[in-house]
Amino acid sequence: MELFRYTKPLSLMSKSRRFGMLSVTLLILSLGLIFVKGFNYGLDFAGGTLVQVHYKTQAPIEKVRQALANDKAYEGATVTYFGNENEIIIRTKKSSQSLGKDMGDTMRERLKGTGDFEIRRVDMVGAKVGSELREKGLMSLFLAILGILIYVSFRFEWRFAIASVMALVHDVTIAMGAVVLFGIEVNLDTLAALLTILGYSLNDTIIVFDRIREGIRSSKASDLGEIIDESVTQTLSRTTLTSLTTFFVVLTLFLFGGEIIRGFSFTLLVGVIVGTYSSIFVASPILMWLGFSVKDFREKEAEKLKRDREKEKLRAMYENGTI
């Protein structure tokens, strides 16, 4: 089976302004959402307690609220259904440090008489842990990006490095915007999803860049736009295929993976779409805007080749004993 056969390169770079506008609009919208509405930090980052209770029959949510109303430890607690009507989740910003009797134990006593129930999960995160986690998370992201910049500069050129990181920031920002827009709780799972998007987007971009690098070396064209068009067209079938397969895996995860994984898989879905879009329409134009010059790159490569040859020649002469 073959779906993609192009005899002529698609003319994409000529439309790069339009995609640029689209990306900038999406970015501004996302940043606006993040700053105006803000993240809905979940337990992992905000600290607090989460108790999941399963009832044999429909959960008596009003009774549960009443039972907790008079307890200071559960002041401001919210009680909501989770997944189906037999399951409820109780959240509060408070946590206890005591090992002996924790919030789950008191909950069990409070809920006596509300029906036949089973406490399925008690998660508790102290406020200090949450803020530490946030700091460490940001620090590791920063270092990872730095490492990528250095490696890509070394293997390609510094403009490629900047462009790949910009595409990556673009994807993660828009995915974060979607997270805020749909009110998805930001916890460690969401963070894992964002990191996956980061890895995925990077992978996609580097594959396209690899083809561009190859195109610069071997293409007859000397205009960067033309080379990019050629390379993107050549990798288009691969980009689409990989994206589609990943998209389907994530889609099945989203549809059949259960309630608890929904936020995670939704974030991934957004990321896969944005990541594919950016590796085709965002990363490469940035390369152009950064003023990458095919001629300079070729000259540098030629120079390097010459130097290597001379070195080899010297070595050959040395080994032959001529110097």
Place this chain on the structure above:
Amino acid sequence: MLLGIKSDVAIASRTKSIAGSVKYLFDDAEIIFDDLRMREGGKITFELLDSDDVQKVKSLLQKEIEGVTLTQNGLRFTLAMTPDEMARTKANAISQAVDTIRNRLNEFGLAEPTVAKQGKDKILVEVPGIKTQEDEQRIRELIARAAHLQLMAVDEGRIARVSQMTPQEAKQYGDVILPDVNTPQKYLLHAIPVLDGSMLTDAKVGFDQNNQPVINFSLNGQGSKIFGDFTAKAVGKRMAVVLDNKVYSAPVIRERIGGGHVQISGNFKLSEAHDIAIALRSGALLAPVYIMEKRSVGPSLGADNIKASSLALALGFILVVIFMFFYYGMAGVIANIALVGNLFLILAVMSLFGATLTLPGMAGIVLTVGMAVDANVIINERIRELLHEGKSIAKAVEEGYNKAFTAILDANVTTLIAAVVLWAYGTGPLKGFALTMGIGILASMLTAIVGTHGIYQWLMPKMDRKRLKYWFGIQTEGVK
């Protein structure tokens, strides 16, 4: 469960134990002293009455007690822990807490508990296989129990007034007020204990004459001697058995007790006596621990959940495998072999590292399986391109691999960099994610580049350009 540790308390308890030794040493050497007190920040002060004792005291303390400095102001002395000693005490408290908690969980008979130090002052505890919440609570209590055993002398002269006394007033006399474990009665005790749990060698559950569970414990040689000396001097007075700052019993000493066998009774439930004995045997926690983070997943939730997401993942995986076969023909089958191999490699290495499958870990698998599919797609697309150009199969495969290699290498190495950084800096679940990702990347490079290449070499003699559709899924019309 992530536990924090209050290491300041370790300093206080070390101070207390130093004070106990000082008192014992001075009594033993018949040095007359007064006003022995514990102060904040690891300091002890006392006053000598006879200036002839000064030299003796200096040499005695230097010889017998380590990690302290002595300063003199007239006949008032301050004995302070050195900063080194304080740091060592804190570090010691943590590593000792890790060992102690591990011992307790092991003795409790739990399947493979993990207890590990995390960062500078945190302890990670993972206990799989807890069935009910009641069990969980019991385990938490077992972990939290300080198991700080003290044998303390009752201040017989002042105890009559204990109900009117404030803690501050008691402190002035060098005393402390502690409650009884079962009744509202209070005791006034000398704050510096006769001896503590550090001299304990064994603790067992036994039964008294009324068939009530009790805990019998034995003291080591030094402890037996101190205990014997003390009981000889204090006949007719009361001695309190104090566990975690609660008085369990305070019997009157009738005669000198040698042999170092002591009993704690206190209306225990059998399970409670059993847990206390474990805690005493495995040693006291030098500093109390508290919960920083706790996650519990009931067995049913874990099972439901992992089932649903694993099923979804498996379904997605099967879809990908079918698609690869239809799209690439035999080349797709080769890629699928690599994919399955890759998945097994990841799972094998993960179980080798003892990683548990968490949601972030699963994310790592999704990402790497995606990248492994990608590597195969890249290779196959390259081979097809070269075949379209009219190259022979052998040449197309060879060149396809060569050209795909740089793309796969660069893409994987950049992602690997991110994985390593995350692994080094991330905590808990993020570490899991990074680990799976790292393993997956290495596995996919191995299977996609080396593994499938080998299969192509092996099948090469059978391949021919007339059956490109069968081998590579290419429409033959339009091919040169």
